[in-house]
Amino acid sequence: MKIMSINSGSSSLKFKLFEMPEEKVITEGVFERITFKEEGIYTIKINGEKIKEFLPLPNHAVAVERLLKDLVDRKIISSLSEIKGVGHRIVQGGKYFDKSVLVDSWAKDRIRELIDLAPLHNGPHLIGIEAFEKALPNVKQVVVFDTAFHQGMEPEAFMYAVPYYWYTDYGIRKYGAHGTSHQFVANEYARLTNQDINKLKIVTCHLGNGCSLCAIENGRCKDTSMGLTPLEGVPMGTRTGNIDPTVVSYIVEKEGKTAWEVVNELNKKSGYLGISGISNDARDLEDAMAEGNERATLAIKIQEKRIADYIGSYYLYLEGIDAIIFTAGIGENAKEYRERICKRLEILGVVIDDEANSQRGYPFRISAPSSKIDVWVVPTNEELVIARDTMRLINE
Ligand code: AMP
Numbered sequence: 592m593k594i595m596s597i598n599s600g601s602s603s604l605k606f607k608l609f610e611m612p613e614e615k616v617i618t619e620g621v622f623e624r625i626t627f628k629e630e631g632i633y634t635i636k637i638n639g640e641k642i643k644e645f646l647p648l649p650n651h652a653v654a655v656e657r658l659l660k661d662l663v664d665r666k667i668i669s670s671l672s673e674i675k676g677v678g679h680r681i682v683q684g685g686k687y688f689d690k691s692v693l694v695d696s697w698a699k700d701r702i703r704e705l706i707d708l709a710p711l712h713n714g715p716h717l718i719g720i721e722a723f724e725k726a727l728p729n730v731k732q733v734v735v736f737d738t739a740f741h742q743g744m745e746p747e748a749f750m751y752a753v754p755y756y757w758y759t760d761y762g763i764r765k766y767g768a769h770g771t772s773h774q775f776v777a778n779e780y781a782r783l784t785n786q787d788i789n790k791l792k793i794v795t796c797h798l799g800n801g802c803s804l805c806a807i808e809n810g811r812c813k814d815t816s817m818g819l820t821p822l823e824g825v826p827m828g829t830r831t832g833n834i835d836p837t838v839v840s841y842i843v844e845k846e847g848k849t850a851w852e853v854v855n856e857l858n859k860k861s862g863y864l865g866i867s868g869i870s871n872d873a874r875d876l877e878d879a880m881a882e883g884n885e886r887a888t889l890a891i892k893i894q895e896k897r898i899a900d901y902i903g904s905y906y907l908y909l910e911g912i913d914a915i916i917f918t919a920g921i922g923e924n925a926k927e928y929r930e931r932i933c934k935r936l937e938i939l940g941v942v943i944d945d946e947a948n949s950q951r952g953y954p955f956r957i958s959a960p961s962s963k964i965d966v967w968v969v970p971t972n973e974e975l976v977i978a979r980d981t982m983r984l985i986n987e
Pocket of ligand 1: 798799800801828871872873874875919920921924925
């Protein structure tokens with residue numbers, strides 16, 4: 592059965608077509624610069640070959656139509672009826688969704704209601720869903736939420752200590768993000784090591800351009816670093832992570848900006864980019880650090896200190912940690928980052944095996960036999976989770 596996994600952003604639409612239950616990727620690609628005045632970019636990978644095209648992409652529906660036409664024209668599938676389900680990644684599910692669900696008008700209304708909390712994402716997600724509804728009216732669709740896994744948190748972990756009515760009237764609380772990724776790599780770790788997820792205390796570190804950590808006990812999220820939005824937590828490629836909110840009003844006054852303009856800078860001009868002044872990319876910072884660039888070094892140090900702070904606090908909250916898992920672009924590929932973070936965790940009994948830490952590509956253990964905490968690298972695969980959930984729900 593063929594299942595399409597979709598991730599729509601404000602100006603992009605990523606897709607991956609799976610043969611299920613074999614979990615084989617048939618094709619994948621991305622439409623970029625949708626709605627831009629200039630030409631859009633469409634990239635599709637067929638049999639390992641990347642094909643790139645420039646074309647007008649005024650909206651997401653045009654991208655979906657083009658994709659479906661191409662799948663048939665390029666003989667990737669013989670007819671559209673082969674596609675049995677479409678799964679969508681949704682960034683914000685609020686309090687409504689603690690698991691994936693079939694798309695219906697109630698689900699769409701709730702996703703719409705939550706646009707305020709994720710203005711750059713939930714709107715485009717809905718456009719993506721409706722574009723597929725139009726193009727494939729008889730095909731069931733499923734929504735998979737970045738926030739669903741984090742609904743397992745207790746109030747003491749998800750509440751902010753603010754006037755209570757902010758929570759009751761406006762839904763101000765921690766929702767977290769990257770939940771699909773945290774849950775996937777934790778379950779993969781349990782599977783790979785033949786352990787019962789229901790007996791494990793795990794800290795997952797999703798370190799990519801966006802970074803978040805998650806404290807997991809018995810397969811349930813107990814705490815996570817991202818908050819109402821992905822801005823909270825550790826510094827990232829362009830996001831600041833935690834700061835004193837007074838900084839916002841201070842800069843508003845000093846620079847005559849609006850609060851939202853300042854928050855935008857905390858989202859897009861801070862983190863690695865803000866401190867280093869060079870780049871939001873971990874590889875560029877690593878190169879600059881090797882050349883002795885002090886601000887690049889500082890950007891990395893600030894982030895790594897905060898990551899270690901979170902892991903230390905989760906150690907207390909979980910009353911011990913059985914395993915730490917690194918995933919996403921930096922977590923999976925950057926052995927220097929893993930080594931430096933783990934060095935800060937030596938007091939918890941973490942010992943890294945240098946040779947093991949130099950491996951690449953597959954899930955692997957990087958801790959030494961003497962380590963008190965098992966440390967692994969587990970590649971994330973959010974699209975696969977979407978395809979699995981979609982297949983399960985349309986079969987139910
Ligand atoms: P993601 O958001 O998961 O795609 O991760 C993007 C981040 O991963 C960027 O900061 C990249 O610099 C970083 N990254 C990807 N590959 C490598 C690598 N081989 N070494 C270091 N960092 C990497």
